[in-house]
Amino acid sequence: MEHPPYRLAGDLDRFLGDPNDPQETFSYARCAELDEKEEFPADICRRLQEWGLSGYYVPVQHGGQLRDYEQLLQLTRVVARRDLTAAIGHGKTYLGGVCVWIAGSAEQGERLGADIKAGVPVSLGLTERAHGSDLLAGEVRVEETAAEPGGWLVSGEKWLINNATRGSVLSLLTRTDPAGGPRGFSVLLVDKRELDEGSYRHLPKVHTHGIRGADISGITFDGARVPRQCLVGAEGGGAEIVIKALQLTRTMCASLSLGAGDHGLRIALDFAEERELYGRRMVDLPKARGTLATAAADLLLNEALALVASRAVHTQTAEMSLTAAVSKYLLPSGTEAVLGELRGLLGARAFLRDVYADGRFQKVERDHRIVGLFDGNTLVNLNSLVNQFRSLVRGYRRGTGDSEGAATAYDLGAPLPPLDPSKLSLVARRGSGVIAGLEASVDDIARRAAGEPALGPAAAAARRLLAVTAEVHTEMETHQGVLTDVPPAAFETARRYTLCYAGAACVGLWAHSAERAAQGATGPLWCDGLWLRAALDRVLVRLGEPGDGEPRMYEELLAHLRLARTDGRLFSLLPQGEPEPPAPETTGALAGENERTSC
Structure with missing residues (x-):
């Protein structure tokens, strides 16, 4: 499966060169040097300008190339995967322009668009x-x-x-x-x-x-x-x-968390592959394997939510008050937790600047902490959800919400309609289409599982999510009149709701895109519902439910993670660019795991 936003992001990644080469402008070594000096990455921003990234901050109607928010998500993810300082410093220009894209005059849009494309910071x-x-x-x-x-x-x-x-x-x-x-x-x-x-x-x-x-x-x-x-x-x-405007910018902040998660997981995996303890490589130790595998599952969960949210900008515009709050809470907080777990693998090297990998792990962890603060912090986003409990519960009971728009967001092969900013709303008045369509998606997976027994565990996890989602909406009813002096229990219910929403997004994405996605290079992740089962397991555990209890699932996920590293691919639900040839010294060592991952 060739997915255009991934392909364009791959073009940008190749243009920027090998980040491991210190001679490249946008290298890890250069980013570490700039961080040490507290110096703005001006030369890196000029390099991004050469490629034309600023043009993707400007909607097409104002003379730019921004017609697809999933595309902007993937482009910013590429930059954030190398360095969050550069991604935030350069990407701030998009945030500066978005009020004009929503409500400005044609003259304002044309003038600002021309400035941004010319490299003027906003x-x-x-x-x-x-x-x-x-x-x-x-x-x-x-x-x-x-x-x-x-x-x-x-x-x-x-x-x-x-x-x-x-x-x-x-x-x-x-x-x-x-x-x-x-x-x-x-x-x-x-x-x-x-x-x-x-x-x-x-x-x-x-x-x-x-x-x-x-x-x-x-x-x-x-x-x-x-x-x-x-x-x-x-x-x-x-x-x-x-x-x-913040509904769009908060949704796009997902790209920063995705990039930070990609970077942190790769550093930890490299270390685990190279480090020897007790006469064995760290990656062969059960505790390390478990940490890497659950981190991989969390990152796929984050990616699935981000994909749906970025597409929902176009297809569920009237529900972005909900989608943005969920993604802006869940992705930064979830990525912080992943980085915290991976820190334990690196030990002291996670805190040192000059000992391992240019000190990149301590830098990405420091840099990412700001993502949960700007454009509305954790409590602001949870409070936004609490304020919408009444309409969300009413929509859930009535089965309303834009489920048709959700279905289009789930189908990665479906073209996206142009964004109509006039449809943005301060609240999701009819509820959530993602939640409204959950039961139908669960039924669809159950029907498939009847003919494909290997899908049974994924179908069972989806049914458990459906049951917990009903319980969470019952909890929401007790807080639906709260507008001020929000009690801690309401924030906890809002947190649980974000997990139900993310799980529902995963179920819908798999149900609508599995057949197409299974034909691509990452198809084995989709076969038998592997990534879906792992993502739902992480959702259910964070909801306080019993875990899957099947270690083979995580072992298979770890095998895919290691093979992506060997092939020079991004570990992702969908391929990005062409994989590099496998490294000769590791191909044989992973041959057995490669056999297990075939569909």
């Missing part, structure tokens, strides 16, 4: 020093100016802003009504190149634990004159525009 100015995630408490304000009727004077400080100093253009959330409130804020597209000298100043770079080279700083405005045509959308519509 930033999103939301947070302030005293208010953090409480956007409606923001104090950056405007005043009418008599000198320029219809224009504004902007004053106040935005802080902990990525690209605040480097960015030439900012999408700025600003208080336009002194009384504030939901309709008291607007988004302004502020071009620093057009501001009067002395009307703004940059704040010092903030020294961070991770992404040390990123431009995390701030900006202060002091009566900066901004013309009325800088207003994005309607005056007073800023909070709604930003919330809808």
